Amino acid sequence: MMRRVLAAILMLCALASCSRQPVEEHAFLMDTWCSITFYDRGDEELSDEAFAILEEIDARLDRFDTGSEVARINAQAGLSPVSVSEPTYKLIKRAKELSVMTGGAFNPLMGAVSDLWGFGSASPSVPDDDEIARLLEAVDIDNLVLDDGAMTVYLADDRISLDLGGIAKGHAADEVAAFLKASGVERAVVNLGGNVWCIGQREEDRPWTVGLQDPSSQDGAYFTTVSVSDSSVVTSGSYQRFFIEDGVAYHHILDPATGRPADSDILSVSLIMDDSTMADALTTALFVMGSTDAATFCRQWGLSAVILTGNGEEIRIGL
Known part of the structure; x- marks a missing residue:
């Protein structure tokens, strides 16, 4: 069966010292x-x-909405x-880059x-290897x-399907954060289920403190925190969405090289940067790479990251 973690992957730590009560608005989008x-x-x-x-x-x-631009493509x-x-074109071009x-x-x-795996459907299942190979030829x-x-x-090639799910929420978080800043908002948090944009600072000269969820916790506890000022925190992890078949768990982060769930030693990877669009795509890629190559990539590109491995090792880079 499919298990979906709807709680935010990132949790803003309590701000008890704030002078005014925060006002929260929410919606399912x-x-x-x-x-x-x-x-x-x-x-x-x-x-x-x-x-x-x-x-x-x-x-x-949304590629599942027949009226969307991606569905038309x-x-x-x-x-x-x-x-x-133009906005859709620019995002697709960025995804390719x-x-x-x-x-x-x-x-x-x-x-x-x-889709072959059935992720997003009510009945996901392990597909035939030959069918995976047939589609991968075109990817x-x-x-x-x-x-x-x-x-x-x-x-x-008619065997491929454009899917911007690995970058769209980051893009949306950037757009909303930019709108709020332009509207005069100086301190706010935009949370799109794992893509968090912290506008400004918690208080003057004090950064926000963001907790990163412990994948093994059933009650939403976090395994570490990061300090953030006017930046985003984006997390990808194998525990966010998966199904179990014949006692084996299959997560939704597919390795483009194999067409199967990435065989990664990473449980979760978070990036802290002021470009949530890039962070969204890169966290997926880093998960696929595995911790050693992911850490090398982050150092090469000067990224700030927290990687949690399956053996409990916490790797901090640029923090």
């Missing part, structure tokens, strides 16, 4: 619980506008290019393979053909 917590002001109209931004992004990027796979809006940056550990063309990032001038997207 983008297939997760989303919340915006204001610490310097409460504005229902502002939060409504922020959630409207999330709804608009979801309407464009997938419907024309192997047939013809599809014109899309991040795939190249990670050596393919992040790949936005894994939608059909994910080449060069099959994502972009035309900057015409702003079109073309999937060059």
